[in-house]
Amino acid sequence: MNAFDYWSIVQGALATVVLSVASIALGIPLGLGLALIRWARVPFFHRIVVAYVSLIRSCPAVTLTLLIFFALPQFGISLDPTPAAILALTLSTAAFNCEIWRAALINFPRDQYDAALAFAMPRRLRFRRIVMPQIWRAALPGLVSEMTLQIKSTPAVAVIGIVEITRAALRVGARTYEPLPPFVFALVLYGLIVFVLIRAQRVIERRQPVEARA
Amino acid sequence: MNTSNDAALTMLREVAADGTASAPSAAAAASGNTARPATDTVLHLNGISKSFGENHVLRDVSLTVHKGETVCLLGPSGCGKSTLLRCVNWLEIPDAGTVHVSNRRMGVREGSSIKMSDAELARSRARIGMVFQHFALWPHLTVLQNVMEAPLHVLGRPRDEARADAERLLERVGLAGKMEAFPSRLSGGQKQRVGIARALAMKPDILLFDEPTSALDPMLVGEVLNVMHSLAQEGATMVIVTHEMEFARQVASRIVFMDAGQVIESAPPEQFFGAPQTPRARQFLARFRSPHQPFDDTAGDAPKLL
Amino acid sequence: MNTSNDAALTMLREVAADGTASAPSAAAAASGNTARPATDTVLHLNGISKSFGENHVLRDVSLTVHKGETVCLLGPSGCGKSTLLRCVNWLEIPDAGTVHVSNRRMGVREGSSIKMSDAELARSRARIGMVFQHFALWPHLTVLQNVMEAPLHVLGRPRDEARADAERLLERVGLAGKMEAFPSRLSGGQKQRVGIARALAMKPDILLFDEPTSALDPMLVGEVLNVMHSLAQEGATMVIVTHEMEFARQVASRIVFMDAGQVIESAPPEQFFGAPQTPRARQFLARFRSPHQPFDDTAGDAPKLL
Amino acid sequence: ASAEEIKARGYITVATEDDYTPFEFVADGKNTGYDNDLLALMRKKIGVEVKQQVMPWSGILPGVTTGKYDMALSAVLVTDERRKTFDFASPTCEAITFYATKKGSSIKGPDDLVGKVVGAETGSAMLTDLKLFNEELKKKHGGSGIKQIVEYQSYPEAYQDLALGRVDAVANTQISLNSLVKTRPDTFLIGQPIGKPTYIAWAVKKGNTDVLKMVDAALLELRKSGEMYQLQQKWLGASYKDMPQSVN
Amino acid sequence: MMEHFLIVWQQRADVLSGLLDTLGLLAVASLASLVLGALLTSALMSRRAAIARLATLYVDAMRCAPFLLFVYLIYFGLPTAGIRLSNWWAGAIALILYNTAYMAELLRGAWAGLPAPMIEAARAYGFHGFSLVRRIILPQVFTVSLPMIGNQLVQIVKDSAFLTVIAVGELTHQMNGIQATYFIPFAAFITAVVLYWAICLVIEGGSGLLSRFAEERRA
Numbered sequence A: 001m002n003a004f005d006y007w008s009i010v011q012g013a014l015a016t017v018v019l020s021v022a023s024i025a026l027g028i029p030l031g032l033g034l035a036l037i038r039w040a041r042v043p044f045f046h047r048i049v050v051a052y053v054s055l056i057r058s059c060p061a062v063t064l065t066l067l068i069f070f071a072l073p074q075f076g077i078s079l080d081p082t083p084a085a086i087l088a089l090t091l092s093t094a095a096f097n098c099e100i101w102r103a104a105l106i107n108f109p110r111d112q113y114d115a116a117l118a119f120a121m122p123r124r125l126r127f128r129r130i131v132m133p134q135i136w137r138a139a140l141p142g143l144v145s146e147m148t149l150q151i152k153s154t155p156a157v158a159v160i161g162i163v164e165i166t167r168a169a170l171r172v173g174a175r176t177y178e179p180l181p182p183f184v185f186a187l188v189l190y191g192l193i194v195f196v197l198i199r200a201q202r203v204i205e206r207r208q209p210v211e212a213r214a
Numbered sequence B, C: 001m002n003t004s005n006d007a008a009l010t011m012l013r014e015v016a017a018d019g020t021a022s023a024p025s026a027a028a029a030a031s032g033n034t035a036r037p038a039t040d041t042v043l044h045l046n047g048i049s050k051s052f053g054e055n056h057v058l059r060d061v062s063l064t065v066h067k068g069e070t071v072c073l074l075g076p077s078g079c080g081k082s083t084l085l086r087c088v089n090w091l092e093i094p095d096a097g098t099v100h101v102s103n104r105r106m107g108v109r110e111g112s113s114i115k116m117s118d119a120e121l122a123r124s125r126a127r128i129g130m131v132f133q134h135f136a137l138w139p140h141l142t143v144l145q146n147v148m149e150a151p152l153h154v155l156g157r158p159r160d161e162a163r164a165d166a167e168r169l170l171e172r173v174g175l176a177g178k179m180e181a182f183p184s185r186l187s188g189g190q191k192q193r194v195g196i197a198r199a200l201a202m203k204p205d206i207l208l209f210d211e212p213t214s215a216l217d218p219m220l221v222g223e224v225l226n227v228m229h230s231l232a233q234e235g236a237t238m239v240i241v242t243h244e245m246e247f248a249r250q251v252a253s254r255i256v257f258m259d260a261g262q263v264i265e266s267a268p269p270e271q272f273f274g275a276p277q278t279p280r281a282r283q284f285l286a287r288f289r290s291p292h293q294p295f296d297d298t299a300g301d302a303p304k305l306l
Numbered sequence D: 001a002s003a004e005e006i007k008a009r010g011y012i013t014v015a016t017e018d019d020y021t022p023f024e025f026v027a028d029g030k031n032t033g034y035d036n037d038l039l040a041l042m043r044k045k046i047g048v049e050v051k052q053q054v055m056p057w058s059g060i061l062p063g064v065t066t067g068k069y070d071m072a073l074s075a076v077l078v079t080d081e082r083r084k085t086f087d088f089a090s091p092t093c094e095a096i097t098f099y100a101t102k103k104g105s106s107i108k109g110p111d112d113l114v115g116k117v118v119g120a121e122t123g124s125a126m127l128t129d130l131k132l133f134n135e136e137l138k139k140k141h142g143g144s145g146i147k148q149i150v151e152y153q154s155y156p157e158a159y160q161d162l163a164l165g166r167v168d169a170v171a172n173t174q175i176s177l178n179s180l181v182k183t184r185p186d187t188f189l190i191g192q193p194i195g196k197p198t199y200i201a202w203a204v205k206k207g208n209t210d211v212l213k214m215v216d217a218a219l220l221e222l223r224k225s226g227e228m229y230q231l232q233q234k235w236l237g238a239s240y241k242d243m244p245q246s247v248n
Numbered sequence E: 001m002m003e004h005f006l007i008v009w010q011q012r013a014d015v016l017s018g019l020l021d022t023l024g025l026l027a028v029a030s031l032a033s034l035v036l037g038a039l040l041t042s043a044l045m046s047r048r049a050a051i052a053r054l055a056t057l058y059v060d061a062m063r064c065a066p067f068l069l070f071v072y073l074i075y076f077g078l079p080t081a082g083i084r085l086s087n088w089w090a091g092a093i094a095l096i097l098y099n100t101a102y103m104a105e106l107l108r109g110a111w112a113g114l115p116a117p118m119i120e121a122a123r124a125y126g127f128h129g130f131s132l133v134r135r136i137i138l139p140q141v142f143t144v145s146l147p148m149i150g151n152q153l154v155q156i157v158k159d160s161a162f163l164t165v166i167a168v169g170e171l172t173h174q175m176n177g178i179q180a181t182y183f184i185p186f187a188a189f190i191t192a193v194v195l196y197w198a199i200c201l202v203i204e205g206g207s208g209l210l211s212r213f214a215e216e217r218r219a
Ligand SMILES: Nc1ncnc2c1ncn2[C@@H]1O[C@H](COP(=O)(O)OP(=O)(O)OP(=O)(O)O)[C@@H](O)[C@H]1O
Pocket: B052, B055, B057, B075, B076, B077, B078, B079, B080, B081, B082, B083, B084
C-alpha cells in the first residue's frame, strides 16, 4: 500500500460521512413523521407505514439500493448514483428511526400528556412544548445507535458505483492482491467515525441537566 | 396562534366578570338552551354515563357545584370518581349527558351537536384547573417554568406578568426557594404544591383534585392539605376526590358519595359523617374507622401462619 | 450448590432448636465474644453507624429484639428507618457496629474480622424474612413459585415439601385461589400478602417489614394489617416500620421512635402514645393527630392564593 | 437508445469496472487499464460524448439490461448464455480460461485438479468453463472430478483464499492470471488452459444496434490503425490480430 | 417479466439451498449469540471493574466495526493467526462474535432497568452469585427484552447476507448467482426480498406470540 492508497481510503471515508450525514439528516425527521402517523393512527396511512417499516426492516440494504437504482428508471425516474444512494439510505434509516420515535411516543407518560390536555394546550403546542422536548431525549440513544448502524451499512451503496471506505479499500486490494492491509486501515477509519458519534452522544446527554429527566 | 390565545384570554375575563356580576351574561341570555343552570353554578353535570367496553363505569350521574363550594367526592376504589373528574374537562368523553362549566357547554358546540375541534376544546379546558394524583409535572421544565408554561403559551399572557404571578403563587405555597429546581429534585409534597400553583396560575373557574395526597408519604400529606384548606377558606370552587376523611369533614361544604358509578348520597359533612343515610355509605365509613379487626378466621382450627 | 444449601438448612434447624431450647447453644458457648447477648435475643444491634457521603444516616444505634416481640419502628421520613432494617440483613453495610441475628454475627466471620463471602452472607440472610414496601415480588414467577422459589433453591428443600408449605401459607393469607396467577394480575393488597407468605416460607427467625402498607390503596391496607396482626398473636418476632399509628398502638409490644439517625425513645405503646417522653416524639405524634392545621401564614397580609 | 435519441442528447453512457486488472482498475485515483485506454482513443473517433460510470461488476450487467447504461465498457466474456440477453461489440481481445495455483503446489497439469478445491467467480464465463471441464474430468477419471467448486463474488477474495490454501486453484482468463502472477511472482503460478478460446467484448442490451454500430465503427478503425494491438501489447502482453469483426 | 420469475422457479433447488443456509446461519448465530450474550452481560454487569471494562471494550469494538469488514477480518485474518475455518463456519463465527456484542448490550440495558428491589429481595432471601443471576435476574431480563431480541434476530438475518462476499452459499449468494448467470436482476432480487421478508415476518410473529406470553410475567 502506498501513500496514495491510504489517501484514497480517507477520501472514501469522506464519502461515507457525507452520505451518512445526508441520509441521517433526512431520515430522522422523516422517521418522526412516520411515527406520528402510526401513533395518531391516521386512517389508511398508518397501515402503509406499518407495511413499509416491516418490509424495509427485513430488506438487506444492498438489495434496496439495487432496486432503487435499477427499478426506478422503469417508472421514468432515473437517478444518478449519489442521489440514489442517499435515497436508499434515507428510506432504510427512516424506517428504523420510525420505530425508535414510536417507542418514545408510546412510553411517553400518559398523565403528563393528560396534564397538557387539561392545561388547554392545543395539539401543536402540546407536541412542541411538552412531548417533543422529552421524547427526543428518550429517543436519542436509540437514534445514535441507529446512526452507527446506518454508517456501517453504507458499504451497501458501493454496488451502484459509490466509492466509500469499504469500496476504496477493496480497490486497493484488487490492485495489490493484498486485501488485508487496506481492510485494517478501513476498520480503523470506521472505528474513528463511530467513536466520534458515540462521544457526541455522551456529550449531548451530559449537557442535559440530569434532574430534567423524568 | 396568538389571536386564538387572545380570544381565550378575553373569554376567560368575560367569564370571570360574569361570575362576579351575578347577572345573566349577554352570552347566556342570547342562548335558547332551556337546560341552562342558574348563574352562580360553576359546574353542572347532567346525566353523565360512560362505559369502557362492558364495564359501565358511570351511570347517569348529575352534579351541580356552585361558586365557592368545596365538594368532596368519596367512594370505594373503582367506583368511577376519577372517570367523572376526567369527563368534566373532556379527558374522557362521556357516552351520554352534558357538562357545563361556567354556563358554557363542554365538548360540543353551543346550540348544536357538532363536536368541538381540538382548539375549541383547549379554550374550554382553560377554564378548569386540574391537580393530579401523581402530580404530572413536566419534568423537563423547572418549577417556575411549569407554572408559567400554560399562562404564557395557552393564554398568551405577557412574560413578565406571567412570571410575577407564578412567583407570587409559588411563594404562597411555600416554594419560593425552589423556583429554579427541576421537579425530580422535589419531595412529593413539594411536587403537589407546584401542581396546585400550576393550576391556580390559569385563574380557573373551578379546580379539580384527583386524590392529591394519596401518592404522598403520610408525613407530607399535611403540607398539601394545608394549601387546599387555605384555598377553601379563600372561596375557591373545588371538587376534590380524596380518601382523607378527616380533611373532608373539616373542609367540605358538601360530601358527594359515589358507589358503582352512581351518586348515592350528597349531604353536608356533618350529616354525612354523623348520620349517613344509606347502608353503603355506612359500610364505607365503617371500614375507614377501624381498618384492622383481627384476621377473619373461617374456622377456629385454621392452620397457623407460623 | 446442594451441599451449601444443606449446610444452610442444617444451620437453620440448629438455630431453631437453639431458640426453643432457650439454653446456651453449643455454638454460643464455644465463642468467647463477651458482647454476646442473652439467648432469647433474636436480634441484637450494637452501635450501628452509617453514612452516605456527608449524610450521617445512622448514628450509634443499638437495639435488642427478644423472641416473640413485635417492635414497631416509628419516625419522620428520612430518619433512617429503612437504612436500619437494611443493615440488619447486610443489604446496606454499616460503617461501624455489630449485628447479631439468633446469636450469630452478621456480615463478619465469627471470632474474626474477616468479611463473609457472598455464600456465607446468603446463608445468614436466609434466617431473616423481609417484606418490602413495594412488594418486590418476582414478576416472572407465579404466586406459588414466588413463595417456593427460595425454600427450593436457597434452602434446598424437597419440592413436594416446599409446595405443601407454600400452599398452606397462601391459603392462610387468603390467596388459595390465586396460586397460579402472576403478580401482575394481583391487587396491591394481594401482592403484599404474597410478600408475607414468601417471607414466612423461609421459616425465618425474625421478620422485617418496611412500610408494608404505604404503597397500598387505603381500602386495601386493612387486609395486610390483619395478616400481620395474626402473626403478632401467634408469637412471631417482628420489626415493623410503619406510619399506621393505630395499628402500632394495637399490635406493638414495644415502640422504638427514631429521629435523625438515632433511637430517641423505646417504650411500650401505652406509654409512648399516652405520655411520650421527648419533645420530638410529642411533635411527631402531634402531626399525626391533626395533620392539617390551617396553612401557617408568616404574616397576616400574606398574598392570597386566589 | 436509438441513433436519434443519442443525437438529441449528444452522449452515450457506459459502465466500467474498477477492480479487474489489467482491463480496468484504479491506480493513484485514476481509472486505468486496457479498456480505459481504448475508451480514450475511441472518444476521438466516435463523434458523440461518452459518459462513463465506474462501478462494481455486480452492478454492470444489470445496469445494461435495465437500460441505465447504453453499454458495458468492460471485459465481458462472450458466451452463448449471454448472447441471449446482449449484443456484443467487435471483440477487444481473446481469452482462454486457465487455472492458477499457489507456488509449490502439487498440481502440475489439468488432470491433477481431480479431488481438489477450485474457485471461480459467480455467474462468470470462467465458472461455466470450469464446470464443463469438470464434466470432462469425471468422464476421464471414472466419475471422480473436482472436489468442490467455490463461487466467489469477485476475484480478489479467491486469490487471497488461494494464497491461504483454502482453495487449491483458481480459474480465470489467462490475461488476468498473468497479471496476478506478474504482481506476486513469489506466491502464485499460472497453470494450463481448461477451456476453449473465446473473446472478450463490450456488451449492449440486445437489439440496441444503433449504439453498436457507432462503437463498432470506432473499434474497427482502431484495429486498422494498429492502435488497439499496441494497447494489447502494453496491457495484456500479447496482441490478438486474428479476431473476427463480429462475435454475435 | 413473468418468464424471469419462471427462470428463478427453475432454479428453485439453488434458492431452497440458499434459504436453508440462511436459516441455518440464523439458528446457529442466534442461539450462540444469545447464550454468549447472556454470559457477556454478566461480565458487563460484574462488580469487578477489570472484567466489566474488558467486556465493555469488546462490545464497543464490535459497535464500531462494520460487519462486512469484520467478516473479512475473520476470514482472512484468522488463517494468518493459524486458525483455519471453512467458509460457512468462518461466516457463522463472524455472525456469532458480532451479534454477541449487540445481544449483550441490549440485555445489559434490560438488566440495568430491572427494578432494584426485586434483586434486593432475592439477596435478602439468600440468593447470591450464579443462582441469583440464573433464577431471578436472567428470566426477567429475557422477558423484558424479548421484542429487542426479535429485532436483533432480524439484524442477524440481514447481516448474513453479507457473508456472500466470503462465498457462503446463503440466500443472497444464490440469488446473486442466478442473477449473474441469467441476467434477471429484478426477478432474482425481488424473490430474495420476499423470502427475507417472510423470514422476518415469522420472527416478528414469533416474538409477538412470546411477548404476549411474557406480558403477565412483567412487572
Ligand atoms: N381508560 C380506561 N379503560 C378501561 N377501563 C377503565 C379506564 N379508566 C378506568 N377504567 C375502569 O373504570 C372503573 C372506574 O375507574 P376510576 O379510575 O374512575 O375509579 P376511581 O373511583 O377513581 O378509583 P380509585 O379510587 O382507585 O382511583 C374501574 O373499573 C377501571 O378499571
